[in-house]
Amino acid sequence: MTILRAPHPQQAAALSDLCLRSKAVWGYDAAFLEACRPALTLTDEDWADSDLQIAVDGDRILGMAQVRTNERIAELDKLFIEPAARAGGLGRKLFGWCVQAARARGATVMTIDADPWAADFYRRMGAVDDGMIVSTVIPGRFLPRLKLELNGGSMANR
Numbered sequence: 001m002t003i004l005r006a007p008h009p010q011q012a013a014a015l016s017d018l019c020l021r022s023k024a025v026w027g028y029d030a031a032f033l034e035a036c037r038p039a040l041t042l043t044d045e046d047w048a049d050s051d052l053q054i055a056v057d058g059d060r061i062l063g064m065a066q067v068r069t070n071e072r073i074a075e076l077d078k079l080f081i082e083p084a085a086r087a088g089g090l091g092r093k094l095f096g097w098c099v100q101a102a103r104a105r106g107a108t109v110m111t112i113d114a115d116p117w118a119a120d121f122y123r124r125m126g127a128v129d130d131g132m133i134v135s136t137v138i139p140g141r142f143l144p145r146l147k148l149e150l151n152g153g154s155m156a157n158r
């Protein structure tokens, strides 16, 4: 049975590996993934300044999510599902946790700077397009920015 819980800081390396494996499902080449590595590497600071959650089945980690909240604005920083566990509802579950975590900290909106291949997933969860942003990882790359108002409902809770 898969449950959601907070990860331990000792799991940082395993979570960083999961993020990279998950990112790779879109077919990016090795150089691109290497450029993403620093942004996808978790450190002790992540435990100090953000909310983290993992989906686990026994001792297997099947997904992770991270939200940073600054006053009324939350940012969905990471949402990564283990490749073999995709399309089984875990993305929706962890997205729902992100919404709850952001609301619990008093946020009224959650922003998502999405991988272009994942943008339709976030639209499915109720997020709406809010322009494009420049990638901080790859110069010249643009990413769709989406946002979810946290006062209304979300597909994540259905």
Ligand SMILES: CC(C)(COP(=O)(O)OP(=O)(O)OC[C@H]1O[C@@H](n2cnc3c(N)ncnc32)[C@H](O)[C@@H]1OP(=O)(O)O)[C@@H](O)C(=O)NCCC(=O)NCCS
Pocket: 022, 023, 025, 078, 079, 080, 081, 082, 085, 086, 087, 088, 089, 090, 091, 092, 093, 113, 114, 115, 117, 118, 119, 120, 121, 124
């Ligand atoms: C995007 C991701 C988080 C989705 O998680 P998932 O567990 O596969 O998604 P779920 O099974 O919970 O899907 C929920 C719904 O979204 C839809 N969906 C999932 N991924 C989708 C996509 N890429 N495009 C469009 N719809 C998608 C599903 O069909 C499902 O629809 P339903 O409401 O009809 O049932 C997952 O594919 C992933 O980790 N991708 C690689 C890493 C990545 O890009 N993460 C996002 C970084 S911004």
